[in-house]
Amino acid sequence: xxxxxxxxxALSVPEGENLVLNCSFTDSAIYNLQWFRQDPGKGxxxxxxxxxxxxxxxxxRLNASLDKSSGRSTLYIAASQPGDSxxxxxxxxxxxxxxxxxxxxxxxxxxx
Amino acid sequence: KAGVTxxxxxxxxxxxxxVTLSCSPISGHRSVSWYQQTPGQGxxxxxxxFSETQRNKGNFPGRFSGRQFSNSRSEMNVSTLELGDSALYxxxxxxxxGVGEKLFFGSGTQLSVL
Numbered sequence: 001x002x003x004x005x006x007x008x009x010a011l012s013v014p015e016g017e018n019l020v021l022n023c024s025f026t027d028s029a030i031y032n033l034q035w036f037r038q039d040p041g042k043g044x045x046x047x048x049x050x051x052x053x054x055x056x057x058x059x060x061r062l063n064a065s066l067d068k069s070s071g072r073s074t075l076y077i078a079a080s081q082p083g084d085s086x087x088x089x090x091x092x093x094x095x096x097x098x099x100x101x102x103x104x105x106x107x108x109x110x111x112x
Numbered sequence: 113k114a115g116v117t118x119x120x121x122x123x124x125x126x127x128x129x130x131v132t133l134s135c136s137p138i139s140g141h142r143s144v145s146w147y148q149q150t151p152g153q154g155x156x157x158x159x160x161x162f163s164e165t166q167r168n169k170g171n172f173p174g175r176f177s178g179r180q181f182s183n184s185r186s187e188m189n190v191s192t193l194e195l196g197d198s199a200l201y202x203x204x205x206x207x208x209x210g211v212g213e214k215l216f217f218g219s220g221t222q223l224s225v226l
C-alpha cells in the first residue's frame with residue numbers, strides 16, 4: 001500500500017524567506033503527484049500537478065520537483081509572505097482514476 | 113463558475129444514527145470523490161463516482177456508502193454512526209475523463225458524533 005510522508009510537520013519562518021517542503025512516497029509506480037494548500041476550516045486548493053514524466057512544474061512563486069525513482073517531491077516557495085500561511089499537502093495517484101494517497105501535511109506559518 | 117458545494121456545513125449526530133451528506137460538483141465535472149479527514153489519520157479516500165457508477169473504493173466498512181445522480185450530484189451515507197466517524201468529510205470534483213486529474217474540493221461537512 002502506498003504511504004506518503006511529509007517532513008517537517010510544522011514550519012515557522014520570517015517573511016521573505018525561501019523555503020522547501022518535502023514529500024516522500026513508498027511506491028514509485030505513480031501516475032502523477034499533486035500539491036495542495038488547505039486553509040483552516042476550508043477545503044483543499046490544488047497548487048501544482050506534476051506528471052510522473054516531468055521533473056518540475058512552476059506556478060508563480062511555487063516550484064514543484066519530482067524524483068520518481070527515489071520517491072521524493074519538493075515544493076519550493078520563494079519569497080514567502082504571511083498569506084502563504086496554511087497547511088500544504090502532497091498526494092500521489094497510482095494509475096487508479098482519481099484515487100489519491102495523501103500525506104499528513106506541513107503546517108506553514110510565515111511571520112510578518 | 114460556481115465551485116464545489118457541500119451541504120450541510122456542520123452536523124451533530126448521536127451514536128447509532130445515520131447521516132447523509134451532499135455534494136454538488138462544478139458544472140461539467142462528472143467525477144466526484146469523497147475523502148475523510150481526521151487529525152489522527154489525515155485524508156483518506158472513501159470512494160469515487162463517475163457517470164452514476166462507483167469506479168473506485170477505499171478501505172472503509174460497508175456502513176459508508178454513496179451514490180451519484182444523473183446531474184453528477186453525489187451523496188454519501190453513513191449508517192449506524194460510531195464516535196470514530198467524527199471527521200471532516202470532503203468531496204472533490206474533476207472532469208472525469210482521465211487519470212489523476214486536478215481535483216477541486218468543497219469546504220467540507222464537519223460531522224460530530226456524540
